[in-house]
Amino acid sequence: MAKRGYHHGNLRQALIDAALPLIEEKSPQGFTLSEAAKAAGVTPAAVYRHFQGREDLLVEIAKQGYAIFADLMEYAYEKGQPSALSSFESTGRAYLAFARKYPGHYMAMFESGLSLNANPDLAREASRASAVLERAAADLLQDMPADKRPPAAMFSAHISAMSHGVVELYARGNPGARAPFPPEDLLETGIGIYLRGLGILPPDS
Incomplete structure (x- = not known):
């Protein structure tokens, strides 16, 4: 069954929006792509469809x-x-x-x-x-x-x-x-x- 996050109208922006509070909390160097993916409701692999890292x-x-x-x-x-x-x-x-x-x-x-x-x-x-x-x-x-x-x-x-x-x-x-x-x-x-x-x-x- 596909994760709900795959149906974002704009997954790229959803990942950005998910990363912003992580940056505030942990610094730009302190968060991981996996954390951003989890916050956006997608698998870590989905991040790499939009960002290289x-x-x-x-x-x-x-x-x-x-x-x-x-x-x-x-x-x-x-x-x-x-x-x-x-x-x-x-x-x-x-x-x-x-x-x-x-x-x-x-x-x-x-x-x-x-x-x-x-x-x-x-x-x-x-x-x-x-x-x-x-x-x-x-x-x-x-x-x-x-x-x-x-x-x-x-x-x-x-x-x-x-x-x-x-x-x-x-x-x-x-x-x-x-x-x-x-x-x-x-x-x-x-x-x-x-x-x-x-x-x-x-x-x-």
Whole structure:
């Protein structure tokens, strides 16, 4: 008798959906394809009809995550227009919102050790997401003197690193357990200090 799982309308997506909570619980490296198959209601052999192995499954999850992330960042950027500062701050908040709402995707994207260059589709979606923050950074930098203006890519990389640090240290697991401040406040004040150091924002009175 065939297992009920074989009748999934979209077994490939069902396996992805089954793997996401496993990633959240056990990390991208801590779950097995057999566990994902069991959660999806199919035999382990059925997984290999759609994925060559766990890394192939993680690539697909990360690709979907980057697509969602890029869409969210683009929406945040447009929502903040026409103010360059508002758009930039909005993309920062979107980073935290994505990490909270899609933790399994976030972990597959940033904690699985996947090489972006090994998969063109994955690299393309990741580049689309980073391009939004870089565009927001370029908007903020355009009024700075050329000789004092850092490259937009470097600027956005600094903010990405700050955002990622806040997520990893203060927005995962038990938020607030390691800091008396909300992650949003930590990121906002950190960005404010960074922008004041560049002279984009005036010093505090």
